[in-house]
Each structure stands twice: as C-alpha cells, then as structure tokens.
Amino acid sequence: xxxxxxxxxxxxxxxxxxxxxxNPPIAIVKAKxxxxxxxxxxxxxxxxxxxxxxxxxxxxxxxxxAMQKQMQTLDFVMFSGFTHKxxxxxxxxxxxxxxxxxxxxxxxxxGSTAIEAAIKxxxxxxxxxxxKRDTLIAFEDGFHGDTFGAMSASGLSSYNGPxxxxxxxxxxxxxxxxxxxxxxxxxxxxxxxxxxxxxxVFEPLVQGAAGMKFHSAKGLDALxxxxxxxxxxxxxxxxMTGFGKTGKNFASDHxxxxxxxxxxxxxxxxxxxxxxxxxxSQTVFDAFLSDTVSKGFFHAHTFSAHPLxxxxxxxxxxxxxxxxILHRRNYIEKAHTEFxxxxxxxxxxxxxxxxxxxxxxxxDVKMDRYGGLRDKLYQFFMDKGVVLRPLGNTxxxxxxxxxxxxxxQKIYDTIVKAIEVF
Ligand SMILES: *Cc1c(COP(=O)(O)O)cnc(C)c1O
Numbered sequence: 210x211x212x213x214x215x216x217x218x219x220x221x222x223x224x225x226x227x228x229x230x231x232n233p234p235i236a237i238v239k240a241k242x243x244x245x246x247x248x249x250x251x252x253x254x255x256x257x258x259x260x261x262x263x264x265x266x267x268x269x270x271x272x273x274x275a276m277q278k279q280m281q282t283l284d285f286v287m288f289s290g291f292t293h294k295x296x297x298x299x300x301x302x303x304x305x306x307x308x309x310x311x312x313x314x315x316x317x318x319x320g321s322t323a324i325e326a327a328i329k330x331x332x333x334x335x336x337x338x339x340x341k342r343d344t345l346i347a348f349e350d351g352f353h354g355d356t357f358g359a360m361s362a363s364g365l366s367s368y369n370g371p372x373x374x375x376x377x378x379x380x381x382x383x384x385x386x387x388x389x390x391x392x393x394x395x396x397x398x399x400x401x402x403x404x405x406x407x408x409x410v411f412e413p414l415v416q417g418a419a420g421m422k423f424h425s426a427k428g429l430d431a432l433x434x435x436x437x438x439x440x441x442x443x444x445x446x447x448x449m450t451g452f453g454k455t456g457k458n459f460a461s462d463h464x465x466x467x468x469x470x471x472x473x474x475x476x477x478x479x480x481x482x483x484x485x486x487x488x489x490s491q492t493v494f495d496a497f498l499s500d501t502v503s504k505g506f507f508h509a510h511t512f513s514a515h516p517l518x519x520x521x522x523x524x525x526x527x528x529x530x531x532x533x534i535l536h537r538r539n540y541i542e543k544a545h546t547e548f549x550x551x552x553x554x555x556x557x558x559x560x561x562x563x564x565x566x567x568x569x570x571x572x573d574v575k576m577d578r579y580g581g582l583r584d585k586l587y588q589f590f591m592d593k594g595v596v597l598r599p600l601g602n603t604x605x606x607x608x609x610x611x612x613x614x615x616x617x618q619k620i621y622d623t624i625v626k627a628i629e630v631f
Contacts, residue, residue: 212236213248227579235591240267243612245596254616256590256597258609261417261449262480264566265528266611272479275524276517288316288514295519302526303488306458308467312491315506316484316514320448320474321354323485324410326508327470328358328377330489331408331442334496337504342407345379346400346441352418353410353446362410365418380404384416385428394431401439408442409433413460413468414564417449420603421569423562426463433466442493443468448485452476453529453538454607456565469493477518479525484518537610541566541617545606548621557628559602569605570624574631576602586631595623 213236223234239246243266245253258264265272283293300314315330317323328345335342345362352368353359360369361377369376380400385393400406413429416422433443445468450460454476461468470493474485497506512518528534545563552570553561559573576583578601586604590597597604597620604627606620 213238225579232588242266242268243609243616251594253591253594253596254608254612254620256595256606256608256620258476258607259480260475261454261607262475262478264452264454264476264610265479265525265534266609267480269479269481269524269528269611271528272481272521272524275520276481279516279520283516285512285515285517287511289509293514293516293519295516295523296514299519299523299526302523303486306526307471307488308459308461310467310469310490311471311488313489313494315487315489316510317474317487318510318512318515318518319354319483319485320472321356321359322510323448323472323474323487324353324359324362324444324446325356326487327444327472328362328408328410329508330470330487330493330506331444333506334442334493335407337496337499342405343378344400344404344406345377346397346406346409346436347379347381348384348411348416348424349381350384350419350422351410351412351416351446353412354448378404380406382432384422384424385432387425387427390425390428390431393428394435397432397435401435401441406439406441408444408470409436410444410446412446413450414455414463415450415460415567418600420571420600421562421567421605421607423564430464430466433464433468437466442470444470444472446472448472448474452525453610454565454567456538456542458529476525478521479528481521481525482515482518483512484515484522534610537612538566540614541608541610541612544614544617544621552625552628555628557631566610567605567607569603570628572602572604572628572631574602582631586627589627589630590623593623593626595620597624 214233217234236248237245238248243255245255317326347362349364351364353362361379364381382393382396436443445461447459451473470489472487478484542565545568549561549563552558557573560571562569583599583601586599
C-alpha cells in the first residue's frame with residue numbers, strides 16, 4: 210500500500226493550496242496534547258494549536274470522555290422543533306462568561322456561517338423595523354471567512370480576488386491606533402452620514418489572518434460608541450480571539466462598549482467538532498418577535514447545535530478557567546513577554562508583539578503571503594519539528610494552553626534560529 214501522502218494526491222483537493230506547485234501534504238496519524246505525529250513517525254509541536262482550535266491539547270481526555278458519553282446517549286436531533294440538554298446547558302454556561310448584554314445563542318456549524326448568520330441578523334433586524342439598510346462597515350485587512358457575506362466583510366484581497374464583483378456593499382476604515390482614534394472616528398462618522406449602514410463587523414483587538422495585527426482597545430471602544438449612538442449594530446468576530454486568547458475570556462472583555470452580536474467558533478469546541486455560535490442581545494432578538502411568521506429568522510444549518518459539539522464546548526469552558534489551565538495561561542503570557550523583549554532589538558526583527566497567548570514577530574524581510582521565501586520559512590520550522598504557519602513575513606505562535614515549558618522553549622529556540630537564517 211502506498212503511503213497516505215501519495216494516495217491523497219489521487220482524489221483530494223486541499224484548501225488554500227495551489228496543487229500545481231505545492232508539496233504533498235503531511236499525513237498526521239496521531240495527536241496528543243501539543244504534539245502531532247506523521248506516518249513516518251516524525252514528531253511535531255503544534256505551535257498554533259491547529260488554527261487556534263485545540264487550546265486544551267489534542268485528544269484531551271476530559272473532553273473526549275464527555276463526547277463519548279454523549280455519543281452513546283443522543284447522537285443528533287434536528288434543532289428546529291427540538292432541543293436537548295447539551296444545548297441548554299451550553300447556553301446557560303455561555304451566559305455566565307459572555308459580556309453582560311448578551312442574551313440569546315444561535316447555533317451554526319463553522320466560523321463563516323456564524324458571520325453569515327450575524328450579517329443576516331443585522332440586515333433583517335432593520336428590515337423587520339421597515340428600515341432598509343444596505344451597507345456594512347468593516348476594517349481594512351479584516352478576515353471573517355470564505356462564504357459570500359463573510360468574504361464581503363473581509364478585506365484581504367488574496368482571498369476575494371475572483372469574487373469581488375459579487376459581494377455585499379461594504380465601506381472600510383483602517384484599524385485605530387492610540388494616535389489615530391480621532392481621525393478614524395471622523396471617517397466612520399462620514400460613512401454613517403452618507404450611507405444606510407446596518408452593521409459594523411470587526412475582529413476585536415487582533416486581526417488574525419492579517420498577520421496577528423493589534424489595534425487600540427480604546428480606539429475600538431470609541432468606534433463602537435459612535436455606532437451605538439447612531440443605532441448601527443456592532444458584530445464582534447471573536448472566532449479567533451474567543452476563549453482566553455487575548456488574556457481574558459473574550460477580547461470584548463477589554464472593551465467598555467459591548468458588541469450587540471458576537472461570533473464564536475474555533476476554540477469553542479476545543480478543536481474537537483465543527484460548531485459555531487452567533488450570540489446577540491435581547492434587543493436584537495426582540496426585533497424578530499411578531500405574529501407574522503416571516504419576521505422570524507429563517508436561517509438554519511442541518512447540524513446546528515450538534516450535541517457532540519455542545520458537550521465538547523461545555524467541557525472546554527470548564528477547563529478554560531480551571532486552576533491548571535489558568536496557571537498555564539499565565540505562564541505562556543509571561544514566557545511570550547520575556548521572549549519578545551529578548552528579540553525586540555534584533556536587527557532582523559521589525560516588530561514583535563504579544564497579548565495573552567498570542568506572540569507575533571514581523572521579520573524585516575520582504576515575503577509574499579504565499580510566496581517562495583515564506584514557504585521556505587514554513588519548511589524550516591517543519592524540518593525542526595515545529596508547526597508554525599507564517600503569514601508572509603509574520604511568524605506567530607498561539608500554542609495549546611497545555612504546551613509544556615520545554616516545548617514552548619523549543620519553539621522560541623527554533624524561531625531564533627530562523628531569524629538568523631532568513
Ligand atoms: C477562522 C476564522 C473565521 C472563519 O471560520 P471558518 O470556520 O474557517 O469558516 C472567521 N473569522 C475569524 C476571525 C477567523 O479566525
């Protein structure tokens with residue numbers, strides 16, 4: 210039998226891949242905690258928790274057990290006309306940790322569809338009030354997913370190129386830094402004056418796919434406040450930032466003005482199951498109440514609120530604030546900060562930043578997002594047994610909270626070697 214990497218080539222089409230030139234994918238046969246093993250027996254440290262999902266470690270026993278139990282009790286039932294304990298319990302649990310203004314939980318099955326539902330909620334919110342609004346506001350270089358609504362809100366041209374003529378109406382503003390708040394507030398006010406805006410969609414504090422770019426919490430707070438005054442709904446895309454990544458449970462916890470709608474996925478289910486949530490305030494929900502059936506939210510995904518995803522999420526949330534994980538989260542934050550200051554003055558380091566479990570380093574080297582040099586950097590890490598996916602010249606680390614001190618140190622050491630070579 211040929212190996213998996215070879216057999217893969219016959220029938221599989223991979224995401225974000227130019228198959229004419231790409232290396233064959235690496236077949237992973239086993240994962241545990243922060244480690245992955247390929248079919249040749251090579252070991253890799255998962256430095257980005259498999260797209261920041263597996264934050265409590267791969268194959269976490271506690272979560273696996275909860276899922277196994279659930280699977281033997283109730284596998285799945287439609288969520289239209291039915292409900293179940295995992296969904297009810299998860300909604301109650303989320304209310305304890307989400308920003309105080311959140312009141313309702315709507316289930317989807319992935320990040321993009323959480324955003325899609327959020328945008329449709331916002332558009333129908335005004336439609337139901339007899340107010341036709343057709344424009345969204347979003348940050349430059351944001352990323353919100355690959356379905357059409359989510360793509361429209363996204364501002365990264367590497368993903369949207371062929372589809373730009375087919376997207377929703379979106380006006381863009383730059384992300385605010387502490388010294389540009391006034392200027393960007395003015396830009397936002399002008400857009401609000403001249404367009405019928407339904408919603409402002411943003412990744413709070415950190416733009417993940419843009420290269421872990423940070424912006425000012427004070428600035429974002431100011432922009433949300435302007436939207437609130439003019440009755441434009443604010444949608445926080447916490448798909449990357451949610452569940453402790455920024456040091457608090459949610460990036461919105463760093464803000465005074467709370468978003469009306471919040472999107473969650475990725476670490477929501479600890480990387481164990483595709484599931485997402487669009488939560489909203491009571492005000493948003495109330496706009497869908499009516500004696501007219503069609504004023505309800507007629508949006509559904511077959512696997513909405515899948516019980517297996519819900520129990521994984523419940524177990525994950527329990528771990529998130531357990532003493533063991535809190536201890537690890539603090540350790541990672543401190544280690545990142547120390548490592549960042551140790552390389553900040555290196556002549557090949559243009560910029561280094563960290564927040565919570567996120568560490569990002571911009572190399573002072575020109576690299577295309579999916580160019581040859583970036584691929585060499587990626588391969589350099591893989592050859593040393595470290596999985597990191599540089600975004601152009603930005604190397605970022607966002608490890609499982611359960612990563613060991615030695616594994617984290619190996620990631621730092623490998624980055625130092627990479628800085629010397631590239
Ligand atoms: C990953 C991601 C998405 C899209 O989620 P998918 O599950 O890949 O569709 C949207 N927004 C942000 C911030 C993300 O990180």
